[in-house]
Amino acid sequence: MSFSPLVDELIESLRCLPGVGSKSAQRMALQLLERDRYSAARLSKALTASLDGVGRCQQCQNLAEQDICKICTNERRNTGVICVVETPSDLMAIEQSGNFNGRYFVLMGHLSPIDGIGPEEIGIDKLLRFIAEASIHELILATNSGVEGDATALYIADLLDGSDILVTKIAHGIPVGGQLGYVDGSTLSHALAGRKPVED
Amino acid sequence: MSFSPLVDELIESLRCLPGVGSKSAQRMALQLLERDRYSAARLSKALTASLDGVGRCQQCQNLAEQDICKICTNERRNTGVICVVETPSDLMAIEQSGNFNGRYFVLMGHLSPIDGIGPEEIGIDKLLRFIAEASIHELILATNSGVEGDATALYIADLLDGSDILVTKIAHGIPVGGQLGYVDGSTLSHALAGRKPVED
Numbered sequence: 001m002s003f004s005p006l007v008d009e010l011i012e013s014l015r016c017l018p019g020v021g022s023k024s025a026q027r028m029a030l031q032l033l034e035r036d037r038y039s040a041a042r043l044s045k046a047l048t049a050s051l052d053g054v055g056r057c058q059q060c061q062n063l064a065e066q067d068i069c070k071i072c073t074n075e076r077r078n079t080g081v082i083c084v085v086e087t088p089s090d091l092m093a094i095e096q097s098g099n100f101n102g103r104y105f106v107l108m109g110h111l112s113p114i115d116g117i118g119p120e121e122i123g124i125d126k127l128l129r130f131i132a133e134a135s136i137h138e139l140i141l142a143t144n145s146g147v148e149g150d151a152t153a154l155y156i157a158d159l160l161d162g163s164d165i166l167v168t169k170i171a172h173g174i175p176v177g178g179q180l181g182y183v184d185g186s187t188l189s190h191a192l193a194g195r196k197p198v199e200d
Numbered sequence: 201m202s203f204s205p206l207v208d209e210l211i212e213s214l215r216c217l218p219g220v221g222s223k224s225a226q227r228m229a230l231q232l233l234e235r236d237r238y239s240a241a242r243l244s245k246a247l248t249a250s251l252d253g254v255g256r257c258q259q260c261q262n263l264a265e266q267d268i269c270k271i272c273t274n275e276r277r278n279t280g281v282i283c284v285v286e287t288p289s290d291l292m293a294i295e296q297s298g299n300f301n302g303r304y305f306v307l308m309g310h311l312s313p314i315d316g317i318g319p320e321e322i323g324i325d326k327l328l329r330f331i332a333e334a335s336i337h338e339l340i341l342a343t344n345s346g347v348e349g350d351a352t353a354l355y356i357a358d359l360l361d362g363s364d365i366l367v368t369k370i371a372h373g374i375p376v377g378g379q380l381g382y383v384d385g386s387t388l389s390h391a392l393a394g395r396k397p398v399e400d
Contacts, residue, residue, distance in 0.1 A: 028219075
């Protein structure tokens with residue numbers, strides 16, 4: 001027993017969303033059809049429009065509606081620094097912190113040989129071309145901490161070994177407002193290893 | 201700072217889904233655009249198709265692609281019994297239990313005067329017409345337990361008071377496999393009040 005074919009197809013389609021199982025998908029489909037047809041139409045339209053209109057920036061690989069994204073073409077930004085992140089949402093998080101004024105390069109993933117993701121898949125060649133064209137003085141590695149993220153950062157740092165570009169990595173340690181008692185051991189080790197002299 | 205206008209609109213549209221906040225919506229939008237454009241196109245199509253094709257059964261108010269739904273027109277079903285439920289997913293749950301062979305009436309909600317939902321909004325007039333036309337002998341009330349659901353059930357039962365239709369209500373008690381120690385007091389009270397003599 002099932003709903004009508006169209007409702008079944010809608011439920012099945014909703015399951016492609018991350019974190020949505022069959023029960024949630026059913027709830028979403030029924031809510032849209034019973035109570036919120038306006039939003040359903042809007043969602044359908046937004047999906048089509050963004051599929052048609054959103055591609056990737058040819059320079060930094062970020063999601064963009066133009067060939068080159070707004071951050072890359074912004075002349076007010078510091079063109080001497082590139083920050084390497086894994087995903088557009090990492091980029092967004094850094095943008096929202098408001099403390100970085102350089103440009104980005106979005107890997108759209110991290111090295112993961114077991115899944116067949118090598119340097120080519122994450123656009124390392126594009127990154128090197130970008131670095132060469134932009135004549136930067138610093139490359140900030142802001143990949144996620146974790147085995148794959150760290151390996152990706154190391155790989156990129158190795159590639160630039162011997163060049164005169166300063167390669168840095170963002171700090172890992174205790175989050176601001178975090179309490180030592182609730183922080184995991186690995187983070188604490190990083191925080192201890194990354195200690196700095198107290199400045200007056 | 202935000203993503204491009206199209207991506208922002210997609211994120212905003214995804215927030216209409218129940219249980220989806222701004223962070224989840226962002227995650228969904230980026231996943232669809234970065235990795236799963238095929239599913240996004242499928243979802244958009246399914247939304248449009250079901251908005252165009254799915255309406256309500258004119259007899260039982262269930263979601264249906266035809267004027268009268270498949271359950272109402274199924275000649276193998278017992279036409280003498282109608283089970284009143286609040287939503288299509290309640291109907292589906294009873295169908296999946298496989299123990300009911302009558303027809304349904306879907307209220308699409310429950311009486312809730314404070315939200316402006318009276319007998320007309322949940323289609324009580326349609327229910328009475330359906331009952332009269334179908335010449336049933338039993339009406340099963342399967343509204344959710346809770347103040348509004350119980351009030352709705354009582355209201356319908358009152359309307360049929362004096363007719364020769366048997367009005368019943370599904371049993372509330374301990375779930376099968378449930379442990380007494382973990383069941384809430386209200387359910388236990390219902391279970392005790394609804395006790396039955398042990399049959400040999």
